[in-house]
Amino acid sequence: METALPQRLIQLSLQSLKNVQNNNIQLNQQTIQQGIHATQFLQPIPLKPKQEPTIVAAVDTSSIKIGETSTGILIAIRGANIWKQNRSYRYIRLGPFILHITEENKKEVYNTLQNALNPSSENHQNPPNIQQMPTRLASLLERWLQKMLSKTLNNSLILFDGSLTSGTPDTPTKTMKEILETARKRENTVLAFSKMTNLRLNGHIITEILPNHKPPYMIEAVGLRAKPPIVLFGDIYIAKLSKANYAFRLDIDKETPIAQRIEAVERLLGNDLLAQGYPETLRLAHILCTFTANEVIAMQHFITRKCGVKIINRPDMHRLLFGVFGKGEGNP
Amino acid sequence: MKLYKKEGNIVQILSFPNENVEKGDYLLIEDADAGKALIAQVIDVQFANIPGILEELLRGLPDGGELIQGEDFDPLEIAPHITYIQDASLLICKIRATAENENLSPSSSWLPSRSQSTIRKLPIPMLLKLARVDGKLPIQLGATKDASPLTIDASALDGKLNIITGKKETGKSHLSKLLISSLVGYKATVIVFDLNGEYLSLGMTADGKRNAYYDKIHVLTPSQNFRISLKQLNLHVLLDILIHALHLPGTSAREFRRIWQSLKERDMLNMHELGEAIRNWHCNQHVKDALFSRYYALVNSGFFTDNVAEATLLEECLLKAKEQGGAIIINLRNTSMIDRQIVVEYLLGKLVELLTSWKLKAVFLFAEEAHLYLRETYWDDIVTRMRHFGIFTTFITNQPDTIRENIYRQADNIFLFNFTNEHDLEVVSRAARVDAETVKSIAKDLPPHHCLVLGKVVKDFPMVVKVKALDVKTMGETRLFFTDTN
Numbered sequence A: 001m002e003t004a005l006p007q008r009l010i011q012l013s014l015q016s017l018k019n020v021q022n023n024n025i026q027l028n029q030q031t032i033q034q035g036i037h038a039t040q041f042l043q044p045i046p047l048k049p050k051q052e053p054t055i056v057a058a059v060d061t062s063s064i065k066i067g068e069t070s071t072g073i074l075i076a077i078r079g080a081n082i083w084k085q086n087r088s089y090r091y092i093r094l095g096p097f098i099l100h101i102t103e104e105n106k107k108e109v110y111n112t113l114q115n116a117l118n119p120s121s122e123n124h125q126n127p128p129n130i131q132q133m134p135t136r137l138a139s140l141l142e143r144w145l146q147k148m149l150s151k152t153l154n155n156s157l158i159l160f161d162g163s164l165t166s167g168t169p170d171t172p173t174k175t176m177k178e179i180l181e182t183a184r185k186r187e188n189t190v191l192a193f194s195k196m197t198n199l200r201l202n203g204h205i206i207t208e209i210l211p212n213h214k215p216p217y218m219i220e221a222v223g224l225r226a227k228p229p230i231v232l233f234g235d236i237y238i239a240k241l242s243k244a245n246y247a248f249r250l251d252i253d254k255e256t257p258i259a260q261r262i263e264a265v266e267r268l269l270g271n272d273l274l275a276q277g278y279p280e281t282l283r284l285a286h287i288l289c290t291f292t293a294n295e296v297i298a299m300q301h302f303i304t305r306k307c308g309v310k311i312i313n314r315p316d317m318h319r320l321l322f323g324v325f326g327k328g329e330g331n332p
Numbered sequence B: 001m002k003l004y005k006k007e008g009n010i011v012q013i014l015s016f017p018n019e020n021v022e023k024g025d026y027l028l029i030e031d032a033d034a035g036k037a038l039i040a041q042v043i044d045v046q047f048a049n050i051p052g053i054l055e056e057l058l059r060g061l062p063d064g065g066e067l068i069q070g071e072d073f074d075p076l077e078i079a080p081h082i083t084y085i086q087d088a089s090l091l092i093c094k095i096r097a098t099a100e101n102e103n104l105s106p107s108s109s110w111l112p113s114r115s116q117s118t119i120r121k122l123p124i125p126m127l128l129k130l131a132r133v134d135g136k137l138p139i140q141l142g143a144t145k146d147a148s149p150l151t152i153d154a155s156a157l158d159g160k161l162n163i164i165t166g167k168k169e170t171g172k173s174h175l176s177k178l179l180i181s182s183l184v185g186y187k188a189t190v191i192v193f194d195l196n197g198e199y200l201s202l203g204m205t206a207d208g209k210r211n212a213y214y215d216k217i218h219v220l221t222p223s224q225n226f227r228i229s230l231k232q233l234n235l236h237v238l239l240d241i242l243i244h245a246l247h248l249p250g251t252s253a254r255e256f257r258r259i260w261q262s263l264k265e266r267d268m269l270n271m272h273e274l275g276e277a278i279r280n281w282h283c284n285q286h287v288k289d290a291l292f293s294r295y296y297a298l299v300n301s302g303f304f305t306d307n308v309a310e311a312t313l314l315e316e317c318l319l320k321a322k323e324q325g326g327a328i329i330i331n332l333r334n335t336s337m338i339d340r341q342i343v344v345e346y347l348l349g350k351l352v353e354l355l356t357s358w359k360l361k362a363v364f365l366f367a368e369e370a371h372l373y374l375r376e377t378y379w380d381d382i383v384t385r386m387r388h389f390g391i392f393t394t395f396i397t398n399q400p401d402t403i404r405e406n407i408y409r410q411a412d413n414i415f416l417f418n419f420t421n422e423h424d425l426e427v428v429s430r431a432a433r434v435d436a437e438t439v440k441s442i443a444k445d446l447p448p449h450h451c452l453v454l455g456k457v458v459k460d461f462p463m464v465v466k467v468k469a470l471d472v473k474t475m476g477e478t479r480l481f482f483t484d485t486n
Helices: A004-020 A107-119 A130-152 A173-185 A258-271 A280-289 A293-307 A316-323 B052-057 B077-085 B124-129 B173-186 B236-247 B250-265 B269-280 B284-302 B312-326 B337-356 B375-384 B385-389 B405-410 B422-428 B436-444
Strands: A056-068 A072-085 A088-102 A157-161 A189-195 A215-220 A235-238 A248-253 B002-007 B008-013 B027-029 B036-047 B069-074 B089-100 B103-105 B117-122 B137-145 B149-153 B162-165 B189-194 B218-220 B326-331 B361-366 B393-395 B412-415 B450-455 B463-465
Touching: A004 B149, A056 A130, A056 A280, A056 B450, A072 A130, A072 A293, A088 A107, A088 A130, A088 A280, A088 B436, A107 A130, A107 B027, A107 B326, A130 A157, A130 A173, A157 A280, A157 B436, A173 A189, A189 A235, A189 A258, A189 B124, A189 B385, A215 B137, A248 A258, A248 A280, A248 B149, A248 B250, A280 B036, A280 B089, A293 B052, A293 B077, B002 B236, B008 B027, B008 B036, B027 B089, B036 B436, B089 B117, B124 B149, B137 B450, B162 B173, B162 B250, B173 B189, B173 B326, B173 B361, B189 B312, B236 B250, B236 B337, B236 B361, B250 B269, B250 B284, B284 B337, B312 B326, B337 B393, B375 B385, B375 B393, B375 B405, B385 B393, B405 B422, B436 B450
Parallel strands: A056 A157, A088 B069, A157 A189, B162 B393, B162 B412, B189 B326, B189 B361, B218 B326, B361 B393
Antiparallel strands: A056 A072, A072 A088, A189 A248, A215 A235, A235 A248, B002 B008, B008 B089, B027 B036, B027 B117, B036 B089, B089 B103, B137 B149, B137 B463, B412 B450, B450 B463
């Protein structure tokens, strides 16, 4: 019997596991993005909360697939702007918007929303495949909400969920540039927090190799090179803003002077709650737009009532063919 | 409503806010293909376990416990659908019967279709019709929650053992009065052991006028208008009084029997001669002392008289009641415990005597807080032997644990008012005619004057009824300190 391949697999397995010893492992491991690597960290910048009253605003959006039809999918998207002013939070929530996306209408839907976001632009992107449409449409809504905040606020802090990386299908360079310019003109500072990052320094995720320093502080990661078409509109920091054992990637607009960047983070510390080192405003924005299971049922109920759609359970082929050995399509 | 789950004889039904179903309601789960329907009663209403509900509730309170202020632009108006789902409830229902071709059977062994069954509220009149809760001697108890009248048949109380129980001031006596007056209306003979004088004005309207039953209500107050002579007594009845109420030892009882025989032979059965006979009897001094102390207890009760003419009222009343129906209220208010026991021992003995000799056909006995005057051995006697003689008892109590468990097991009908105490409900739930879950769940939430009727009167379909108002003068009110002196 030919055993070369199994033996190689065992060897590779044992070899790779040697490198893991004494390391932390993360369940639901993220895919390693090869695009951006930092070369070094600068010295930690100690931060001191600044109590100067400042509006802290945040944006987040959410999308969910609520069902499939014979011609496409039913999706819902929702977005929320939330701001903290005079010690209380207020919000504006848009949606849920329920859409039926098919191969026939996806281009129209996508272009219409792109037009709404950037009326002057003619170079619209092609729509993604149907399965990617929910996240792509949510991104369009998110950019629009970000644009609205940057246009309406003055001398405030605007928190984005994610990074200031653009050039991806989700984040066209032109849109991100416009948003940041508008914010800057109105003396707003944009701070983008990433809950997860793939950025690595010497092969390690940058948020996990921090120096032993008393929080709150932030460290700039330098030597970043992004492969085209990816553009970095922000300088990247690792921010550890509370005693909790969590650090986050923080992108700050490159065009913002260094002193203003530090002051912005210090004003954030003085004006928002930072439980576990993550801004409460941003956390609330996320909570407000995320769909709960009950809401999904309610939307299905709405569709059933309003559109006369009948919800059926498509036979699960895994279960059908493999019985108890089938994991089901939801858990391949 | 949608059928969600069935386990044993419990079905769980998903209900939506506009369907407005409450505890105690009956539902009809119809399976058209099977040609059958389940009749189930809602015994509990819970929130449906909606996925994501906790997240939603928490989402509403993120700002230090205060509601976060904001605006929702909800162009498709999904929010009402969310609320609709959030407020969905789960009805826990007990299967009571299967209806097939308008016939009811207690079976719950079949399973209706979950997807095809239709579920709707079963109006009480329709249920009563299906269950054939009707008869020639209707007693209207009151109205059910859907305002339809609940009428039972008096014959469902005939030959039966009944219990009326509930905590204080929930309406037990009110229901008793309703049953008594209805039975009297059907020419039944009713005897009431009235501990607090609550039934004395059963023949009067609320404003003090005579009502239709005035001539049929006979109030007998021991030692006042209710007295007995020794000549009317059988020896065994008096011995029961001496042994059970006055705790006369066996040796002394034997001597008493001899004294009694001696007096009877000489036709000298009266209290005066009895005292003299004990005084002159040749026996052990301790026995004599024991007999004397009991003799004086009898004398001091004032219940015994040597004037035979004074001692005829009970029989007169009973015979009158036999002819045209009537209630004999034995007023035990202001009567000491021992005197109460003497009166009750005598009365029960007398009733058995009259029933055995067919001078009476049958009597309905209403006994309030019977543990205060009924001796231990009488409980079994009442539900077995006396029932065969024709004494059909209704126990009324606010302390259900004072009634023995075997009484609950043999009770034919239970009229259950509100109880909040778990222990009390636990006791009542031992009744054979109903399941513990129904008792515990429904009785806890009964408002005052609402009663859960269980047993044969409702053909074992437990029903909640608001007992109808009665135009009877209220008696037995608690004396209060803080009363308006103006």
